[in-house]
Amino acid sequence: xxxxxxxxxxxxxxxxxxxxxxxxxxxxxxxxxxxxxxxxxxxxxxxxxxxxxxxxxxxxxxxxxxxxxxxxxxxxxxxxxxxxxxxxxxxxxxxxxxxxxxxxxxxxxxxxxxxxxxxxxxxxxxxxxxxxxxxxxxxxxx
Numbered sequence: 001x002x003x004x005x006x007x008x009x010x011x012x013x014x015x016x017x018x019x020x021x022x023x024x025x026x027x028x029x030x031x032x033x034x035x036x037x038x039x040x041x042x043x044x045x046x047x048x049x050x051x052x053x054x055x056x057x058x059x060x061x062x063x064x065x066x067x068x069x070x071x072x073x074x075x076x077x078x079x080x081x082x083x084x085x086x087x088x089x090x091x092x093x094x095x096x097x098x099x100x101x102x103x104x105x106x107x108x109x110x111x112x113x114x115x116x117x118x119x120x121x122x123x124x125x126x127x128x129x130x131x132x133x134x135x136x137x138x139x140x141x142x
Contacts, residue, residue, distance in 0.1 A: 007063040078118035105129035
């Protein structure tokens, strides 16, 4: 049976479909209680957003015509596979004047595609490289 797409009526998922909110370690939202935290049964990883949760949010955004938001959420879903150090390195590269050439951004795009299967993020970095070149944003500004 095909899954019914999520819509605005499913938002917020934690209230409308709590059984579908599952943490990284497979724990349902209902298991995250004050008692479980005090007992040490819940760790930070159990509280982090999951790729599935971001994809569900993207589905809802799409259903209400918010395609740009949906794209950002899908890209964020991919980014959950990247280590924090890689996310911060990309963030730094995207600040105007930090990347010194188109190749810096294209290398990052290829790296995230190859190492983390983050195709949408790679496409975003390719687009940024083109835009930065067009706007002259490879020069140190400050």
